Amino acid sequence: MRGILFAIAGGAFITLQSVANARISEGIGSWQAATITQLTGFVTAFIIFMFVRDGKWQDLKQVKPWYAAGGALAAVIIFGNIVAIQQIGVTMAVSGVLIAQLIITFLIDSTGAFGVVKQKMRLPQFIGIGMMIIGVIILGI
C-alpha cells in the first residue's frame, strides 16, 4: 500500500513540476526557469547527500561517463516540456511525453540497447501504444 502511495505521489510531483516550470518561465523565461529549478534541486539533494553519504566519488569512476552525463538531458527535457505545456495544455503535453517515453523504453527493451535485458516486441505492446495514440487524438480533436 505504501508503495502505491509513493507511485501516486511520484506522478503528482512530476506533473506539479512541469506546471511549476511553465509558470516560472512565464515570469522570467524558459532557460532561466530550467537553470533555477535544477540549481535549487541540486542544492537540496546535495545537502541531504552530505548527511546520508550513500556514495563515494571514487565509485563514480566505475560508471560510464555517457551514463553519468545523462542528467544533462534534463535541459532539453525541461525546455521542451515548458513550451509544450504553454502551446497545447497540460493534459496533451503529459500524454505526448508518456507515449514517447513508453515507445523509447520499449525500443530499448526490445533491442537490448545500453546493456538492458532484451525483450520481444509483443502484440499487447502494439495494442497498448495504439490505444494511447487514439486517446491523444481524442483529447486533441
Added chain:
Amino acid sequence: MIGIILALLSGSLVGLQNIFNSKVNEHIGSWATTSLVLGTGFLASFMIGLLVEGTDLFTLHHTQPWYWFSGMIGVGVVISIVNGIKQLGPTYAISILLTSQLVFALLWDSLGWFGLEQVPFTSKQMFGVLMIVGGILVFKLSGGKVKKQEQAGRAEAV
C-alpha cells in the same frame, strides 16, 4: 504542432534518462545519483541558457519567492519513484506513476489551478484519458513471462 513535437522529444529523452540514471544508481546510492543528475542538469541548462540568452540569463525581473523552492519538487519526484519501485517492482510502479501523472494533469487543467488557462472537463476528455490509461495498462502489465524472468534474474543477482 511544435508543442506536440517538443512533448514527444521530451518524453523520448525522459525514457533515455531513466535508463542512464538506473545505470548510475547501480554504482552509487540514490542521493548521490540525485545530486549528480540535478547537478549535470543545472550545468547543461546554464550553458545552453547562456548561449541562447547571453547575459539576459541573469536578468530575473519578476522573480517570486517560491521560484527558489521549486527545485525541491524534483527531490520529491526522485524519492517517491525510488521508493515506489523498491516496494512494487518497476513494471507495476511505473504503470501507476504514468497513470497518476495523467490524472493530475487532467485535474489541474480542468480546475485551472496554478494560473493555467482552464480547460473544461468534458466526457471527451474523460474518454481520451481512459483510453490512454487503458493503453498504459495493456502495454505495461502484459509483458508476460519475459518480465517475470527478468525480475527473478534481478532478485537472484541481489
